Amino acid sequence: MSNNSLSAKILGGNLVLRIAVGLVLGVLLALVSPSFAQSVGVLGQFFVKSLRAIAPILVFVLVLAAIANKEVGTDSRLKPVITLYLLGTFGAALIAVVLSMLFPTTLELVTSPDGLAPPQGVGEVLKAVIFNLVDNPLGAITNGNFIGILTWAIGLGIALRHAAPSTKVLLSDMSEAVSFVVKVVIAFAPVGVFGLVAETIAVNGLDAFAGYAKLLLVLLGAMAIVAFIFNPLLVFWKIRRNPYPLTFTCLRESGVTAFFTRSSAANIPVNMGLAKRLGLKEDIYSISIPLGATINMAGAAITITVLTLAAAYTQGIHPDFLTALLLSVVASVCACGASGVAGGSLLLIPLACSLFNIPNDIAAQVIGVGFIIGVIQDSAETALNSSTDVLFTAAVSIGDEEAAKRA
Numbered sequence: 001m002s003n004n005s006l007s008a009k010i011l012g013g014n015l016v017l018r019i020a021v022g023l024v025l026g027v028l029l030a031l032v033s034p035s036f037a038q039s040v041g042v043l044g045q046f047f048v049k050s051l052r053a054i055a056p057i058l059v060f061v062l063v064l065a066a067i068a069n070k071e072v073g074t075d076s077r078l079k080p081v082i083t084l085y086l087l088g089t090f091g092a093a094l095i096a097v098v099l100s101m102l103f104p105t106t107l108e109l110v111t112s113p114d115g116l117a118p119p120q121g122v123g124e125v126l127k128a129v130i131f132n133l134v135d136n137p138l139g140a141i142t143n144g145n146f147i148g149i150l151t152w153a154i155g156l157g158i159a160l161r162h163a164a165p166s167t168k169v170l171l172s173d174m175s176e177a178v179s180f181v182v183k184v185v186i187a188f189a190p191v192g193v194f195g196l197v198a199e200t201i202a203v204n205g206l207d208a209f210a211g212y213a214k215l216l217l218v219l220l221g222a223m224a225i226v227a228f229i230f231n232p233l234l235v236f237w238k239i240r241r242n243p244y245p246l247t248f249t250c251l252r253e254s255g256v257t258a259f260f261t262r263s264s265a266a267n268i269p270v271n272m273g274l275a276k277r278l279g280l281k282e283d284i285y286s287i288s289i290p291l292g293a294t295i296n297m298a299g300a301a302i303t304i305t306v307l308t309l310a311a312a313y314t315q316g317i318h319p320d321f322l323t324a325l326l327l328s329v330v331a332s333v334c335a336c337g338a339s340g341v342a343g344g345s346l347l348l349i350p351l352a353c354s355l356f357n358i359p360n361d362i363a364a365q366v367i368g369v370g371f372i373i374g375v376i377q378d379s380a381e382t383a384l385n386s387s388t389d390v391l392f393t394a395a396v397s398i399g400d401e402e403a404a405k406r407a
Contacts (some may be wrong), residue, residue, distance in 0.1 A: 018257055022190035026197030034202040035294045041199025044260070047192020048280050050185045051266035054178070058269055060153045061178045062286040065171040067157020069283070077281075077400065081288045084234055084392040085296040089335055092298035093328035094223040094386075096305035101324065103318040105215050106152040107369050134290050144265055154287075179276075182269040183384075189257055196260045200375055207322035215310060219377055222302045223276075223384050227251065231298075231388060234264050238399035246394055248310035250274070259379045264293040267386040274390050280397045285390075292389030297335035301382030303370070308352040311366045317356050327355055345381065346370040 140148030235243035275285035
């Protein structure tokens with residue numbers, strides 16, 4: 001009888017299939033009636049806002065409950081996940097360097113949007129990250145500062161490890177309650193994707209990015225190589241079997257949603273749900289996934305690297321490989337701080353441009369180019385970043401299980 005209830009109907013069914021239907025309908029509506037499609041965009045905005053609203057609470061409650069009820073050995077199981085995050089981000093930047101050198105691209109520079117304030121150095125980025133660590137907990141939740149949220153959740157969770165059993169049960173119940181609300185929000189993803197796609201195509205058109213086709217091909221090519229070759233190799237290193245079933249599952253069930261929400265933070269609830277369906281340990285993924293949304297930034301590293309080298313080529317600068325390798329390191333560090341900077345990876349481009357003494361006014365124009373192609377670039381970047389959070393968490397979990405069986 002319960003299967004026929006309203007909640008079962010809302011939460012049940014093939015979510016990916018329904019999202020695909022919403023996507024197709026959104027494209028058709030944008031082509032048939034662009035004006036109406038723009039008004040339908042409010043559905044997508046409402047969906048993204050709902051995800052962003054619930055994500056900070058979800059992360060805080062899940063991490064707090066997981067730490068308070070933490071199993072022995074969790075810390076040691078997080079280290080391989082973090083290692084994959086860092087290797088993946090640096091490897092992505094290196095792949096972007098190689099691809100940019102094979103297919104050098106120049107830019108038609110445009111004026112950057114007003115009101116942007118790129119950081120003036122890596123030190124400023126690191127200072128912002130450190131300050132975010134000690135943000136007011138209520139302010140961190142309100143502003144979606146996931147570094148601060150993780151800090152407070154871990155700190156309180158450690159303190160509550162010696163709490164009464166009834167307190168730990170309450171935390172677990174709160175975790176389940178918030179998770180249920182998240183499931184309800186995610187169930188409306190097809191409607192949200194419908195609105196997002198309809199509005200995006202209606203506003204930008206299908207031919208809006210023709211002038212930047214080569215730049216987009218280099219960006220998307222680097223992201224595709226990372227998603228379909230480099231990441232699977234890292235996963236194979238951990239699980240010692242065909243990595244593609246797991247890779248495609250993460251891309252399909254996490255990457256598709258992230259592509260249209262264009263927010264790693266908004267996709268945290270989606271990733272949590274996928275990790276649970278994959279049977280991963282909650283005390284691992286409840287920490288590794290929000291942490292990944294902060295430091296696992298392969299897509300951002302690619303964006304920073306490709307656009308910086310494009311700016312260099314535009315200025316007649318042709319860096320050697322060692323200098324480009326240094327750019328990979330800088331891009332990786334900058335990418336890990338991207339989530340704490342307003343504007344994301346684009347605002348960190350001037351930092352990387354400073355390696356080649358490219359003037360700030362030129363770097364600011366590169367940001368403008370980034371905003372033009374951002375509808376595609378940022379969507380693909382977020383899809384790669386967010387889906388990889390689950391992929392690497394699952395790879396470590398499965399690898400540990402396989403190692404235990406062999407033992």
